[in-house]
Amino acid sequence: MKPNVKIVKIGGNIINDKVLLNDVLNDFAYLEGPKILIHGGGKKATEVANLMGLEPKMINGRRVTDAKTLETVTMVYAGLLNKNIVAQLQSKQCNAIGLTGADANLIKAHQRIVNDIDYGFAGDIDQIESVVLGQFIQLNLVPVFCAITHNQQGQLLNTNADTIAAEIAAALAIQFQVELIYCFEKNGVLHSVLEDDSVIETIDGTKYLQLKKDKIIADGMLPKLENCFAALNKGVAKVLIGNPTIIKNRNQKYTTLTL
């Protein structure tokens, strides 16, 4: 029987709301057993970018990371947000350690290949150092990752936090029974995006294809679910999507994904 590990991803909307973030970190701190937190960015990066006179550059809804933007997200994600989350978790008796993919070479990535579009310093993940990550867990440390990786040649890279969560989950599936929990502003994958209560409670591979065909799942939800199914295919035991109250209990509706 493999030991359990829970991997929780929290998005920018949670980071943006101090009270909500504190509640979520409380729930996370009191989760029993080995666990890992992955956090997104939030509006602070945009605020700092504005102060620095940067114009956000988007192509097809994705941010282009030029050198100055990378500087900003490195400051905000790896500095301000990550270390404040770590300090808050420490105050809740949770022995957090803040990490980027460069630290201990934990997430090896490469700069996204330029085909039609140059996304700049955006990283695509090659490999997770799951042995070292497992050693941290054995030391009873709680890794807290921000969305920065590196290319092993000195270059930091801005990397999607959902993908980091899925890749870490997949890499740990050899050593651990992994539960991957995506928390965001909705109650789960919704049938109708305007009805908070229209949660689709289970989605398997076949249903996913149908929902995609029917355009019930679209836009930002698509890459999120692609990440989830990739993780399940690589041996992750369980993937849940819902609002952050699912960290603490499962009394409310949420979406469970299965193969």
Next chain:
Amino acid sequence: MKPNVKIVKIGGNIINDKVLLNDVLNDFAYLEGPKILIHGGGKKATEVANLMGLEPKMINGRRVTDAKTLETVTMVYAGLLNKNIVAQLQSKQCNAIGLTGADANLIKAHQRIVNDIDYGFAGDIDQIESVVLGQFIQLNLVPVFCAITHNQQGQLLNTNADTIAAEIAAALAIQFQVELIYCFEKNGVLHSVLEDDSVIETIDGTKYLQLKKDKIIADGMLPKLENCFAALNKGVAKVLIGNPTIIKNRNQKYTTLTL
């Protein structure tokens, strides 16, 4: 026989010079055996503070850390500088891990007590978690600390990097034979501040008192040397002060401190 560990502190002037920083990180990466790097801030924090419209506030030559300044130094020290140093070391096959005192609760501190002067979110160190730090070294990781600690109640604190280096050195002296190396812009402690070559090659406790009395050691050098002697008194085997070339070899002049 205790194993060796080398603790290297590099100051802001090294951080400010990209070519010099790269050279210093090369030398540090090729140092054999267990090692720890501690780095200061440099002008980038001032640059970002200016962009954010902050006026530096100094009392008696020491920076006052208000909430916005703490935000800035957390972004610059723990984010931008620390993670770029880690990525650069990784590119040189040095398995660096970037840390603040909040990570793994490694440096417990308290906000400086207000007597006459309120230094704001400045931290004074209470304790180093030397067991966990020793475990990282056993995993062949190379800890890289920036000058941020925490108070275990969720508050990050701006903390003098020289003091962090000395406290870490002292805390590890129980487990390790510690060599503490302070690198800065001068060739060592100088007899005459304007003569680069006037290095005082050895200073013991008695000589230190005399140099202090004669005002040969003054200003910024005083707290630096106080840190050094505190470390020696707590069992650190060797303390050196010089320009960063002493990381690689000892062919040039530098200052050795002894009890």
